[in-house]
Amino acid sequence: MISPMIAATAYDRARPAIAPAEGLPQGVTNAAADFARVMEQVDLAAAGAMTGSTETHELVHSIARAEIALETAVAIRDKVVEAYQEILRMPV
Amino acid sequence: MTDPLSATELAISGMKSQAVRLRHISENIANADTPGYRRKLVAFHQQVEFGRATGAVTAGPTRLDRRELPRIHDPSHPLADDQGYYAGSNVDLIVEIADAKEAGRSYEANLRIFEQSRQMGSALLDLIRR
Numbered sequence: 280m281i282s283p284m285i286a287a288t289a290y291d292r293a294r295p296a297i298a299p300a301e302g303l304p305q306g307v308t309n310a311a312a313d314f315a316r317v318m319e320q321v322d323l324a325a326a327g328a329m330t331g332s333t334e335t336h337e338l339v340h341s342i343a344r345a346e347i348a349l350e351t352a353v354a355i356r357d358k359v360v361e362a363y364q365e366i367l368r369m370p371v
Numbered sequence: 372m373t374d375p376l377s378a379t380e381l382a383i384s385g386m387k388s389q390a391v392r393l394r395h396i397s398e399n400i401a402n403a404d405t406p407g408y409r410r411k412l413v414a415f416h417q418q419v420e421f422g423r424a425t426g427a428v429t430a431g432p433t434r435l436d437r438r439e440l441p442r443i444h445d446p447s448h449p450l451a452d453d454q455g456y457y458a459g460s461n462v463d464l465i466v467e468i469a470d471a472k473e474a475g476r477s478y479e480a481n482l483r484i485f486e487q488s489r490q491m492g493s494a495l496l497d498l499i500r501r
Contacts, residue, residue: 334387339485340379343485347492
């Protein structure tokens with residue numbers, strides 16, 4: 280027979296297995312930093328184009344790069360969320 | 372790693388160079404009637420970074436056309452010499468217009484490459500999006 284006490288201890292023992300890992304893998308952190316840098320650059324280019332210090336060509340280039348970077352980030356995020364939902368749907 | 376967007380950088384360099392070229396052409400056309408004006412020429416160079424060619428193009432320094440200036444007969448002109456001649460500009464409008472067309476076409480070609488490369492990068496991402 281399972282008593283509440285035993286269930287509690289079993290849960291306590293199983294907790295480390297389901298706890299989230301410490302921090303993100305190095306690759307993911309780097310990719311996020313790269314993405315933030317690309318977005319920062321497009322901000323700078325847009326502001327520069329407004330004040331006339333950046334050429335239109337540069338602005339178009341950074342926008343195209345930021346667009347692809349954003350699409351990549353969104354695609355990867357969608358995949359991660361999909362994988363997470365797949366785990367949630369797993370029969371226990 | 373080959374960035375799907377590395378071609379856009381080169382296309383942008385081509386567009387920039389053609390824009391510089393068109394600027395010089397418009398200077399030439401604007402000064403077609405300026406006495407003593409020499410036609411400006413722009414030469415393109417391969418861009419070199421740390422001793423290696425990057426594949427991009429840059430507009431080099433401006434040179435002046437060494438062709439002789441035409442001597443125009445007009446004794447009433449303030450710059451006319453004793454014989455009534457003064458030096459005109461050596462700009463040929465037909466050559467300039469043809470050059471402008473060529474610059475425009477080249478710009479368009481670079482634009483197409485830019486668009487193509489962007490589409491390719493985006494199509495690659497479509498693979499994992501589904």
